[in-house]
Amino acid sequence: MGYDFTLADVEYLTSDDGRDALASVADRELSTRTRLADIGWARTRFGDRAGMLVETVILRRKAEAKIAGGAGWVLTDDALQQSTPTRVAAHRARRLRGRTVHDVTCSIGAELTELVGVAETVIGSDLDDVRLAMAAHNVPGAYLLRADALRPVTRDTTVVADPARRSGGRRTHDPAALQPPLPDLLDAYAGRDLAVKCAPGLDFDSLDWSGEVEVVSLDGGVREACLYSPGLSTPGVRRRAAVLRSDGTGFEITDAADDDIPEREPGEWIVDPDGAIVRAGLVRHYAAAHGLWQLDPRIAYLTGDSLPDGVRGFRIVERLKYSEKTLRQALARHDCGAVEILVRGVDVDPAVLRPRLKLRGSASLSVVLTRIGRTPEAFVCTPSR
DSSP states (O other), rough: OOOOOOOOHHHHHTTHHHHHHHHHHHHHHOOOTTTTHHHHHHHHHHGGGGGHHHHHHHHHHTTTSSSSSSSOOOOOOHHHHHHHHHHHHHHHHHHHHSSEEEOOOOOOOOTTHHHHTSSSEEEESSSSOOOHHHHHHHHHHEEEOOOTOOOOSOSSEEEOOOBOEEEETOOOGGGGGGOOOHHHHHHHTSSSEEEEETTSSOOGGGGGSSSEEEEEEEEEEEEEEEEEGGSSSSSSOOOEEEEEEETTTEEEEEETSSSOOOOOOOSEEEOOHHHHHTTTTTTHHHHHTTEESSSSSSSOEESSOOOOOOOOEEEEEEEEEEEEHHHHHHHTTTTEEEEEEEESOOOOHHHHHHTOOOOOSSSSEEEEEETTTTEEEEEEEEEEO
């Protein structure tokens, strides 16, 4: 558990004296090797304020990789963990361009900072006074107030909410266990234009949601799902996958796209679709858009004779009915010494299987384990990169 910041701490950290103190602490290495010595130095120099200063510098260093401008923010460890990465927040902000937006769970301001300059007016509210004070420093262009997310305090605004996905210190996928509870939040803003950030593992179908569900990944990792009410949704779209990359590239696909794909034998390549595509249920739509088809209609692996641009794939070298013995023999024939193992549809733990393969060779290969029909199969492959 991190340092427990107070309003007085935030006031000090954002003062001239606090900024000078933070600059001094930021000159320290604060690595695992030097942490104790650095904290001792800070206590000697800054007394009781050493804890907040050291914590803030460490958090700022972590924030640089997640939040644009985070190196100058004041924040808490828990708020940083739950904050939206800049690339994802910017993606959402573009959908809200020109609107008056109220983030009813604004925390330290990770969503607000991307809305400012894009939305017409930006309002943030939270029940946590400390996080509001931090947001006031981090995002000076937003209007802030203390308010309960379940008690609407603005009219004619587009509402953004990010319910906390932790219950009792653990992540939860139960909509009613979020803070505030998702069903209560949806009731509070019924009929309003609403965007709600949720865990990607949420059972969307159980919500009877009439708008759009967008699943978002960043650099290959699924980050969130967002529920968009009908007023914010694209007509005819119920599911969307947004595949984002930190370099600014990426693409989207929706269930309005064609999903007609052939049933054929495996092609030259195997493609493991991005997790956002899989979570959004758009594997067939993605395949149809790129001339691919499925290895098995119930499993998300795709195959084809060419790779979509920028996508990592696995060129099939050998196909075999899977058993540990047959796979071990195949890898030995290909002089394999290191193997990447991908699994869908069969009960195999790559970490357990890998040492049992007793690899001795020099080549680095990939193995795709899956099921086609009722038959477990293994594909020995060379990765495209």
